[in-house]
Amino acid sequence: MSSTARELIPEESREPEGAPVHRVKSGRVRRLSGRDKMVLALMVGIPTLIELTLVWLPMLMSVGLSFTRWNGLDLGDIRPAGVANYQYISQDYPPFWPAVQHNMLWLLFLALIATPLGLLLAVLLDQNIRGSKIYQSIFFAPVMLSLALIGIIWQLFYQRDNGLLNFLLGTAGTPQAVDWFGDSSVNIWAAMIAATWRHAGYVMLLYLAGLKGVDPTLKEAAAIDGANAVQTFFRVVFPAMRPINIVIVVITIIESLRAFDVVYVINRGTNGLEMLSALVIQNLVGEGQVIGVGSALAVVLLVISLVPIVFYLSRTFGKENKA
Amino acid sequence: MSTTTARSGGTRTAALRSGSRPRRHYGTHIFLTVMAVMWLIPLGWSLFTALRPVASTNEHGYFSVAGDFNFDNFTQAWTQGGFATYFMNSLIITVPAVLLTLFLASLMAFAVSRVSWKFNITLLIMFTAGNLLPPQVLAAPLFEMAKHFEVPYSFSDSGNMLNTYIVVIAVNIAVQMGFCTFVLSNYMKALSSDLTEAALVDGAGIWRQYREIILPLCRPAFAALGTLQIIFIYNEYFWPLLFIQSGNRLPITTAINNLQGQFLNNYNLLAAGAVITVIPTLVIYLLLQRQFVAGLTLGSSKG
Numbered sequence: 110m111s112s113t114a115r116e117l118i119p120e121e122s123r124e125p126e127g128a129p130v131h132r133v134k135s136g137r138v139r140r141l142s143g144r145d146k147m148v149l150a151l152m153v154g155i156p157t158l159i160e161l162t163l164v165w166l167p168m169l170m171s172v173g174l175s176f177t178r179w180n181g182l183d184l185g186d187i188r189p190a191g192v193a194n195y196q197y198i199s200q201d202y203p204p205f206w207p208a209v210q211h212n213m214l215w216l217l218f219l220a221l222i223a224t225p226l227g228l229l230l231a232v233l234l235d236q237n238i239r240g241s242k243i244y245q246s247i248f249f250a251p252v253m254l255s256l257a258l259i260g261i262i263w264q265l266f267y268q269r270d271n272g273l274l275n276f277l278l279g280t281a282g283t284p285q286a287v288d289w290f291g292d293s294s295v296n297i298w299a300a301m302i303a304a305t306w307r308h309a310g311y312v313m314l315l316y317l318a319g320l321k322g323v324d325p326t327l328k329e330a331a332a333i334d335g336a337n338a339v340q341t342f343f344r345v346v347f348p349a350m351r352p353i354n355i356v357i358v359v360i361t362i363i364e365s366l367r368a369f370d371v372v373y374v375i376n377r378g379t380n381g382l383e384m385l386s387a388l389v390i391q392n393l394v395g396e397g398q399v400i401g402v403g404s405a406l407a408v409v410l411l412v413i414s415l416v417p418i419v420f421y422l423s424r425t426f427g428k429e430n431k432a
Numbered sequence: 433m434s435t436t437t438a439r440s441g442g443t444r445t446a447a448l449r450s451g452s453r454p455r456r457h458y459g460t461h462i463f464l465t466v467m468a469v470m471w472l473i474p475l476g477w478s479l480f481t482a483l484r485p486v487a488s489t490n491e492h493g494y495f496s497v498a499g500d501f502n503f504d505n506f507t508q509a510w511t512q513g514g515f516a517t518y519f520m521n522s523l524i525i526t527v528p529a530v531l532l533t534l535f536l537a538s539l540m541a542f543a544v545s546r547v548s549w550k551f552n553i554t555l556l557i558m559f560t561a562g563n564l565l566p567p568q569v570l571a572a573p574l575f576e577m578a579k580h581f582e583v584p585y586s587f588s589d590s591g592n593m594l595n596t597y598i599v600v601i602a603v604n605i606a607v608q609m610g611f612c613t614f615v616l617s618n619y620m621k622a623l624s625s626d627l628t629e630a631a632l633v634d635g636a637g638i639w640r641q642y643r644e645i646i647l648p649l650c651r652p653a654f655a656a657l658g659t660l661q662i663i664f665i666y667n668e669y670f671w672p673l674l675f676i677q678s679g680n681r682l683p684i685t686t687a688i689n690n691l692q693g694q695f696l697n698n699y700n701l702l703a704a705g706a707v708i709t710v711i712p713t714l715v716i717y718l719l720l721q722r723q724f725v726a727g728l729t730l731g732s733s734k735g
Binding site: 118122123141142144145148149151152153155156157159160162163164165166167168170171174181184230233234236238239240243244246247248249250251253254255256257258261262263264265266268271273276281303306310311314315318359363366367369370373374385386389390393400403404407408410411414417418421422425426 | 457460461463464467468471472473474475477478481489494495536537539540542543544547553555556557558559560561562564565566567568569570571572573574575576577579580602603605606607609610613619622623624627637638639642649652663666667668669670673674685686688689691692699702703705706709710713714716717721724725728729
């Protein structure tokens with residue numbers, strides 16, 4: 110990743126490769142004047158204050174509110190509730206377990222179908238075939254669209270009576286026609302395919318950059334040793350892309366936890382499309398605002414998301430910490 | 433695709449290939465063509481439907497090519513759907529959010545990458561982690577904070593921060609800043625430390641080092657990140673949905689959801705609305721594709 114950053118920098122202003130980053134720095138701090146310290150304090154202070162108030166404080170408040178009962182009106186009405194909200198969502202809240210299952214299914218689908226598809230496209234497009242740029246542009250176009258818009262566009266494709274899919278299947282206008290986004294037995298699959306349309310292009314793009322970064326002599330060496338294309342890819346090229354692989358794993362997990370926009374546009378995350386993120390919002394905005402229950406759901410989402418986040422951060426910053 | 437990598441990689445592979453025996457890629461081409469056609473169908477179908485007046489589709493059915501093709505749906509959707517307002521709202525939110533995000537992130541990135549002190553990594557981790565969280569985790573407290581933050585009615589007609597652009601802009605900045613700080617700090621770390629050393633000898637303070645030496649060198653990174661952030665914030669669906677209640681203040685990405693109700697069962701109009709919404713992103717894509725791609729691969733950490 111930082112190697113990509115390096116390449117945008119003109120040669121003459123680049124830090125020489127492998128130069129000790131912290132060279133003169135400990136000395137420099139002592140040379141800072143009072144005014145410099147003020148400037149630095151503001152440079153760090155303002156962004157940090159924003160980040161603390163609008164990201165970290167709300168995150169902690171979510172945890173706090175999940176142990177209370179509150180209708181969201183008067184701050185004085187907040188009552189402690191112990192683990193009652195967690196008990197409620199796990200035992201008496203019907204959409205909770207379906208939502209967990211759907212989030213898992215979404216993750217599996219992205220991990221087993223969308224991500225490998227993106228990798229396959231990248232590998233095929235990396236071999237200098239004719240029209241590679243055109244193919245890349247086509248596969249990448251959906252990445253530019255919002256997931257909300259993707260929901261609308263696929264709705265036009267999936268509708269029961271006038272959708273293209275039912276026409277292609279020959280079921281349009283017959284009783285067998287399927288309302289792909291409306292039928293609770295199939296709509297999660299239809300939504301995941303729409304999400305794949307975007308995710309695969311994104312993965313393709315990242316892997317194309319990753320493949321360009323693999324040292325070609327590695328491939329030559331493997332070829333000389335008699336490895337075929339498939340062996341070369343899985344034994345040499347793929348392991349060499351380790352940093353990108355980590356990013357892809359994290360993106361795939363986080364996208365599956367964030368799957369909100371698509372399902373919310375389709376039917377607000379109900380009737381077969383229950384997702385944890387959508388349930389959080391249903392409990393915050395509906396008629397009876399139940400902030401405690403919504404927050405408990407948010408904390409479940411938070412705890413699950415912390416797994417890939419911590420994994421990613423320890424990979425990314427672990428090295429620098431030791432250095 | 434990222435410009436510089438492509439340049440160096442391309443020549444190398446080309447040299448390699450000329451040496452090896454020519455390979456035919458018929459299978460690959462067939463597969464890619466099939467995939468590409470499938471990839472284009474949803475957008476193509478929207479465009480096709482949008483170009484046909486509802487009278488033709490009613491007469492001949494949606495699955496036909498008979499009848500007229502014109503732009504009537506677009507003009508009708510534009511006026512009936514209130515697109516001018518929505519686009520304006522998108523602009524009001526996106527422009528300040530992108531500029532402030534880049535500015536604040538560059539301050540932070542400069543401090544953590546060019547000056548060494550104890551909490552560098554801690555702060556960087558804190559910023560990056562904030563960017564990766566699902567936004568719904570923060571929704572309830574942010575909503576309540578905005579609701580209980582009372583301001584004069586002359587400032588906001590809700591008497592608090594709900595239903596204002598400011599809160600949407602501020603939250604967008606807070607969540608995007610982490611990613612930008614991460615990318616910019618990587619970029620600044622890769623700039624030679626001799627540059628600021630020399631300035632230091634000349635007696636330049638921190639601000640001048642930032643403003644006159646580092647910032648101008650970061651132009652390529654700003655171009656890439658700026659393009660990326662324009663797309664990200666323009667495409668942001670959730671924060672306006674949470675904070676903004678009056679329909680006429682919604683940005684386009686959040687407002688398209690209401691079109692489904694507004695253009696009840698007139699799929700031609702809905703398709704035209706969808707196509708109109710795609711146009712700005714498509715224009716940016718065609719003009720700044722290189723920047724956008726560079727931005728995505730530069731960080732590769734965006735979840």
